[in-house]
Amino acid sequence: MAGLVVSGTQVSYIGQDCREIPEYLGRDCGHFAKRLDLSFNLLRCFVLHKLPKLKFLDAQKVTRKEREEALVRGAFMKVVKPKASTGEDSASAEGHHQYTPLPAASRDLTS
Known part of the structure; x- marks a missing residue:
């Protein structure tokens, strides 16, 4: 007995050939399937x-x-992997405590 079981966000396959799973999801599940x-x-x-x-x-x-x-x-x-660093060293070196993608001039809202 072989087949594909889709339950919520989990996909289980019972059988030998797992290469058919992406084709099955694309064909039968369509918009519900996310890219593997x-x-x-x-x-x-x-x-x-x-x-x-x-x-x-x-x-x-x-x-x-x-x-x-x-x-x-x-x-x-x-x-x-990102280099491990202590939070205090990196925060004190840059003068702020939280990461922000904004430019340095835009970080301080009082200016």
């Missing part, structure tokens, strides 16, 4: 860039197309 998170594919591309001779990744054979994409785009797929 592709961060897994970005991570896969980055790993293949760092380890170009890898033959299997996450129990799946690495395809020629994935290898080519990793050569071209893999270096740009890295997720960068």
